[in-house]
Amino acid sequence: MxxxxxxxxxxxxxxxxxxxxxxxxxxxxxxxxxxxxxxxxxxxxxxxxxxxxxxxxxxxxxxxxxxxxxxxxxxxxxxxxxxxxxxxxxxxxxxxAANTSLGVNLLAHLVRDAAARLGTEWDIEIVEMHHRHKVDAPSGTALLFGEAAAAGRETTLGEVAEEGRAGLDCTRTEGAIGFASLRGGSVAGDHQVVFAAEGERIELGHRAESRxxxxxxxxxxxxxxxxxxxxxxxxxxxxxx
Incomplete structure (x- = not known):
């Protein structure tokens, strides 16, 4: 070894x-x-x-x-x-690697494929939750999924990311990839990538049960x-x- x-x-x-x-x-x-x-x-x-x-x-x-x-x-x-x-x-x-889980990295591949096959009329939102001590947000894993989705749409995450929505005018931009970060407790890492269109929704997720x-x-x-x-x-x- x-x-x-x-x-x-x-x-x-x-x-x-x-x-x-x-x-x-x-x-x-x-x-x-x-x-x-x-x-x-x-x-x-x-x-x-x-x-x-x-x-x-x-x-x-x-x-x-x-x-x-x-x-x-x-x-x-x-x-x-x-x-x-x-x-x-x-x-x-x-x-x-932002995340070394084999499951997470396989999921990133699936996210890229889904984003490539679905049009921009499908909104993409990425929700992540981690333990209360995590200092960076969005998480590296959430960004990994965002980059995968952006690559599937042949663009870059810097051009389409929407983070930290707040206020009275948060109208969604077509083609945007949104992020929401939750912090609390001892959560090792939960991530969900949501593809939402009129009348239907696809949710791809990963839940880490152990470090x-x-x-x-x-x-x-x-x-x-x-x-x-x-x-x-x-x-x-x-x-x-």
């Missing part, structure tokens, strides 16, 4: 991945904020990063210096972070990534979609 090093080992995801790898020859160890990422990278066949956006640049640098593939599951990334990933992917294999589904997907993605040539990969590649 390939050795997996965990960046962000004290976070929720880091601890869950470590628990699944506990006692396994595939666990190279982990680091958290302020610890030596380069040493972990050198001891690992592949890294998984569930730390924070602010740590991404240093983590990519360590991975490049040791030629270690890295699977990035950190959410809340912006354009600058994606530019850094694109640059680093010229030298090492990188898989970046382990993301950890298992991350481990599978990391093992798949180990040994791959330099480039940028996605969970769809792991699933062969």
């Amino acid at each position: 390939k050795n997996i090093g965990i960046i962000g080992s004290e976070g929720r995801m880091g601890r869950t991945i470590a628990a699944l790898l506990d006692g396994s020859a595939g666990h190279a160890g982990g680091v958290d904020a302020g610890e030596d990422v380069a040493a972990l990278a050198g001891a690992s066949d592949v890294l998984v990063d569930f730390s924070a956006p602010g740590a991404l640049e240093a983590n990519l640098l360590a991975a490049r210096e040791t030629a270690t593939p890295i699977m990035i599951g950190t959410t809340g990334l912006g354009e600058r972070h994606h530019a850094l990933i694109d640059e680093a992917a010229q030298d090492i294999a990188i898989l970046q 382990e589904i993301f950890a298992r997907g991350a481990i599978r993605a990391a093992l798949w990534l180990a040994g791959k040539p330099a480039g940028r990969y996605a969970m769809a590649d792991v699933l062969g979609l």
Whole structure:
């Protein structure tokens, strides 16, 4: 088994991945904020990063210096972070995923297909709910579904997204993809993509019942990534979609 090093080992995801790898020859160890990422990278066949956006640049640098593939599951990334990933992917294999659940990524494929086959007279709304401690909204997974729907309609999410509706004039724009974010309790992650037309509605959804589904997907993605040539990969590649 390939050795997996965990960046962000004290976070929720880091601890869950470590628990699944506990006692396994595939666990190279982990680091958290302020610890030596380069040493972990050198001891690992592949890294998984569930730390924070602010740590991404240093983590990519360590991975490049040791030629270690890295699977990035950190959410809340912006354009600058994606530019850094694109640059680093010229030298090492990188898989970046807003959500590592195999079920979620298969659902994204179905959302794209549905959006491509239905016209813009079908309104698309994406509703997500997470635990009270989640800081970013919409969730990375909701954005993944939005990007899939936009791609199915041969446009970009930036052109059609509608977020945070409030006030007296919230008339829906034709072709828009709407988002609603709910926060509360200990919800691991609920997502629903609604296609609504006159007289009918299609609802595609995914409900995470345990954080382990993301950890298992991350481990599978990391093992798949180990040994791959330099480039940028996605969970769809792991699933062969």
